[in-house]
Amino acid sequence: MRDFKVxxxxxxxxxxxxxxxxxxxxxxxxVLGVTLFFVVFFSQQLALExxxxxxxxxxxxxxxxxxxxxxxxxxxxxxxxxxxxxVSPEIVRARVYLADGTLFAEYNSVIDQSPISQTQNSLGExxxxxxxxxxxxxxxxxxNTQIGSMSVWxxxxxxxxxxxxxxxxxxxxxxxxxxxxxxxxQRLNVRVTKPLNDLSEMMMKVSAEEDYSPxxxxxxxxxxxxxxxSFNQMLEQIEDRELRLQEAIKALELARDAAEExxxxxxxxxxxxxxxxxxxxxxxxxxIALLKRTELSCQQQLYFDTIDKSAISLxxxxxxxxDFTKIExxxxxxxxxxxxxxxxxxxxATFFDEPxxxxxxxxxxxxxxxxxxxxxxxxxxxxxxxxxxxxxxxKFTKQGAIQLNIAVVGSNLIKRIRFEINDxxxxxxxxxxxxxxxxxxxxxxxxxxxxxxxGLGLAICKQLVxxxxxxxxxxxxxxxxxTFWFELPFQAPxxxxxxxxxxxxxxxxxxxxxxxxxxxxxxLNGFVDESLTSINKTKGEQPTPVFKANILxxxxxxVNQFIIRELLATFGLKxxxxxxxxxxxxxxxxxxxxxxxxxxxxxxxxxxxxxxxxRNLQSEHGVNPKCDVVGLSAHAMSGDRERxxxxxxxEYLTKPISITELGKVLENLLRPVxxxxxxx
Amino acid sequence: xxxxxxxxxxxxxxxxxMAMLAPAAEGAASDAIPGFQAQQIKAAFLLHLFQFMxxxxxKDPAIELCFLDxxxxxxxxxxxxxxxxxxxxIRQLSxxxxxxxxxVLYVGDDAAEVSSSRLLAATAESxxxxxxxxxxAQGGGMVELERRPSRIGLVIxxxxxxxxxxxxxxxxxxxxxxxxxxxxx
Numbered sequence: 120m121r122d123f124k125v126x127x128x129x130x131x132x133x134x135x136x137x138x139x140x141x142x143x144x145x146x147x148x149x150v151l152g153v154t155l156f157f158v159v160f161f162s163q164q165l166a167l168e169x170x171x172x173x174x175x176x177x178x179x180x181x182x183x184x185x186x187x188x189x190x191x192x193x194x195x196x197x198x199x200x201x202x203x204x205x206v207s208p209e210i211v212r213a214r215v216y217l218a219d220g221t222l223f224a225e226y227n228s229v230i231d232q233s234p235i236s237q238t239q240n241s242l243g244e245x246x247x248x249x250x251x252x253x254x255x256x257x258x259x260x261x262x263n264t265q266i267g268s269m270s271v272w273x274x275x276x277x278x279x280x281x282x283x284x285x286x287x288x289x290x291x292x293x294x295x296x297x298x299x300x301x302x303x304x305q306r307l308n309v310r311v312t313k314p315l316n317d318l319s320e321m322m323m324k325v326s327a328e329e330d331y332s333p334x335x336x337x338x339x340x341x342x343x344x345x346x347x348x349s350f351n352q353m354l355e356q357i358e359d360r361e362l363r364l365q366e367a368i369k370a371l372e373l374a375r376d377a378a379e380e381x382x383x384x385x386x387x388x389x390x391x392x393x394x395x396x397x398x399x400x401x402x403x404x405x406x407i408a409l410l411k412r413t414e415l416s417c418q419q420q421l422y423f424d425t426i427d428k429s430a431i432s433l434x435x436x437x438x439x440x441x442d443f444t445k446i447e448x449x450x451x452x453x454x455x456x457x458x459x460x461x462x463x464x465x466x467x468a469t470f471f472d473e474p475x476x477x478x479x480x481x482x483x484x485x486x487x488x489x490x491x492x493x494x495x496x497x498x499x500x501x502x503x504x505x506x507x508x509x510x511x512x513x514k515f516t517k518q519g520a521i522q523l524n525i526a527v528v529g530s531n532l533i534k535r536i537r538f539e540i541n542d543x544x545x546x547x548x549x550x551x552x553x554x555x556x557x558x559x560x561x562x563x564x565x566x567x568x569x570x571x572x573x574g575l576g577l578a579i580c581k582q583l584v585x586x587x588x589x590x591x592x593x594x595x596x597x598x599x600x601x602t603f604w605f606e607l608p609f610q611a612p613x614x615x616x617x618x619x620x621x622x623x624x625x626x627x628x629x630x631x632x633x634x635x636x637x638x639x640x641x642x643l644n645g646f647v648d649e650s651l652t653s654i655n656k657t658k659g660e661q662p663t664p665v666f667k668a669n670i671l672x673x674x675x676x677x678v679n680q681f682i683i684r685e686l687l688a689t690f691g692l693k694x695x696x697x698x699x700x701x702x703x704x705x706x707x708x709x710x711x712x713x714x715x716x717x718x719x720x721x722x723x724x725x726x727x728x729x730x731x732x733x734r735n736l737q738s739e740h741g742v743n744p745k746c747d748v749v750g751l752s753a754h755a756m757s758g759d760r761e762r763x764x765x766x767x768x769x770e771y772l773t774k775p776i777s778i779t780e781l782g783k784v785l786e787n788l789l790r791p792v793x794x795x796x797x798x799x
Numbered sequence: 800x801x802x803x804x805x806x807x808x809x810x811x812x813x814x815x816x817m818a819m820l821a822p823a824a825e826g827a828a829s830d831a832i833p834g835f836q837a838q839q840i841k842a843a844f845l846l847h848l849f850q851f852m853x854x855x856x857x858k859d860p861a862i863e864l865c866f867l868d869x870x871x872x873x874x875x876x877x878x879x880x881x882x883x884x885x886x887x888x889i890r891q892l893s894x895x896x897x898x899x900x901x902x903v904l905y906v907g908d909d910a911a912e913v914s915s916s917r918l919l920a921a922t923a924e925s926x927x928x929x930x931x932x933x934x935x936a937q938g939g940g941m942v943e944l945e946r947r948p949s950r951i952g953l954v955i956x957x958x959x960x961x962x963x964x965x966x967x968x969x970x971x972x973x974x975x976x977x978x979x980x981x982x983x984x
Contacts, residue, residue, distance in 0.1 A: 187970035190847035196974050
């Protein structure tokens with residue numbers, strides 16, 4: 120709207136008034152000029168012709184008068200008669216000839232001797248007259264007899280001169296006439312163009328200020344007034360529309376803000392709820408893990424297993440919701456690092472072997488014969504998708520088999536790894552197949568009751584596969600089985616001799632406090648904590664190392680304080696426990712700690728800031744420089760680990776904390792007490 | 800032809816006896832227009848003279864140019880007329896012929912004397928009398944062919960002409976030396 124250009128174009132800066140004036144003056148000048156030219160031309164032509172005619176008459180009269188002179192051979196009298204021609208300055212010469220052609224008498228204009236003489240040859244004969252000289256020849260008759268002839272030469276240059284003079288005069292008249300015409304035209308045009316200018320100025324003003332309230336007022340009832348009226352009408356319409364548009368925009372903005380606020384509230388609510396639910400659940404799971412390490416009867420063992428499964432299921436659901444809110448908020452990132460397919464498949468196999476055996480169905484992984492083991496990708500997210508799809512297959516298959524096939528497909532240039540999960544489950548009805556990847560969707564209401572689940576699993580899978588640059592799909596026949604597949608782009612690993620399979624990618628930020636040999640295994644969100652399972656499996660089989668160190672734990676949740684205290688106690692450690700980051704810093708300043716477990720989310724001062732302060736104290740004031748910091752958080756978002764390591768933490772553990780992970784961290788950061796092994 | 804001279808002089812009482820100058824004058828006149836003899840010029844003058852004269856209505860439109868004798872001027876006139884049809888008739892007058900038939904009467908130097916009564920009668924009949932005798936016009940004659948240094952001029956006694964009912968053309972008068980009324984009869 121603001122680009123609309125009014126009036127002044129670069130091409131023509133002349134106003135309409137000027138143009139009309141110029142056209143009028145031009146036409147007037149042209150007509151006047153042409154008229155003057157023809158008038159002058161024809162009047163001069165006429166004057167010349169008249170002069171010639173008059174001279175002819177004079178010639179005849181004089182010729183008649185010289186008859187007696189000729190008759191009586193009196194050239195002197197003839198000469199006198201011819202001298203009378205002096206009154207006519209145009210006549211430059213006159214001659215009277217006898218009948219035999221003899222020159223009888225002659226008259227020469229005194230002034231115009233020279234041009235005539237120039238046109239005579241040496242013999243004095245006329246050879247060629249100037250084009251400016253007209254010759255008039257008349258016979259001299261006496262009675263019926265020609266007794267001689269008379270020639271008169273007329274100098275038309277006199278007329279030429281007069282023509283020039285007249286032309287000059289005409290030009291002056293023309294100039295004055297054109298100027299007057301221009302001035303008059305301009306005066307008259309102002310009457311026409313003034314209202315137009317007013318209208319134009321008003322249009323510009325309206326356009327520039329976007330104020331549609333002014334109206335064009337004009338007393339007359341001519342075309343311009345009509346134009347003004349139309350413009351006013353248009354202004355009214357624009358004003359009306361502008362008003363409605365503003366209202367509509369305002370309403371839309373309100374609606375948008377409300378929708379955005381609602382969406383934010385929803386996401387925020389979901390995230391908060393997930394976190395709030397997860398925190399006590401961590402307590403439950405942690406407590407179960409601790410209880411299961413005590414002496415239990417068989418019945419109690421069975422009860423605890425059931426509680427454990429239920430808690431893990433609940434965590435899965437919560438993690439699904441957390442993932443989903445993250446995906447929706449666009450905060451989910453996928454990594455690209457070299458990973459081992461074999462390792463991933465092995466852990467998946469151990470995860471599903473037992474449930475499959477219990478359900479009495481065959482679970483098979485068709486190993487990747489031609490598939491390279493190492494490729495670039497996000498192993499955590501790949502495992503999440505595989506576990507989700509296999510979990511579904513396991514959930515909906517009562518008998519038969521579940522088969523996972525892996526193959527490399529596509530051309531040589533663009534290779535893809537295809538994962539295919541075949542089951543002999545209940546299948547999906549055609550009417551549901553369209554919406555199977557939609558969030559909160561489940562094949563039918565009864566299935567929810569029969570099989571459970573949030574309906575987020577496949578939606579998350581689809582989002583994750585899409586994020587990884589792949590595609591996902593399925594074929595299914597109700598009652599016979601389903602085949603879910605997904606394909607990921609195959610990227611050969613970036614070969615780096617210093618990088619181990621599954622380790623941090625080379626562009627990881629360097630943390631001077633991070634120690635070698637650290638584990639990067641990202642705990643699997645939303646699924647059974649395999650470490651816990653493995654602890655169950657290895658119960659009583661593995662020795663627990665014992666450490667001796669000063670440990671500080673900063674944790675605001677009392678449940679978590681209790682759990683970590685109990686977990687550390689299994690390693691022979693007795694930590695000091697504080698409630699927030701500030702207390703942790705204060706405690707750090709006065710106690711020589713070997714290791715600090717720092718919760719990320721805490722009141723007063725969070726873990727990140729506290730770690731930063733501690734690192735600052737260490738590097739700048741030399742306070743306890745050997746002390747390490749391990750982060751603790753229920754947030755297991757992609758990039759969190761890297762972020763916290765960047766902030767100066769040496770390690771990072773996700774809640775619920777597994778004994779295995781804790782053991783690994785302790786082994787990495789502390790020196791175990793020699794020869795002391797605790798058998799469980 | 801000398802016989803006419805005393806007659807005219809007697810009749811008009813103006814005879815001055817200048818005839819002896821005639822031969823010298825003729826010689827001079829013959830030089831006026833190269834290649835032409837004086838008599839030829841005179842003849843031409845006589846043949847043109849009537850054209851510049853207004854005649855009374857009573858006169859016959861057919862012009863009669865009369866000579867009293869067959870002199871060289873008469874011959875020259877005849878010669879000129881031979882080559883063209885001008886409507887002019889040359890008449891040689893005998894003694895008894897009436898002058899009233901003539902339009903123009905030439906009285907030469909050498910012409911036989913003519914009675915003054917006859918001349919007077921001719922004047923009354925509106926006959927234009929022309930002579931080359933010196934002082935002819937001054938002496939009461941009508942038109943005199945005057946010898947001038949390089950040419951022959953005309954002397955016209957206008958009152959005499961007007962008394963005879965003749966009206967000379969202004970063109971003619973412009974050429975001629977015109978004598979006033981006091982010069983006439």
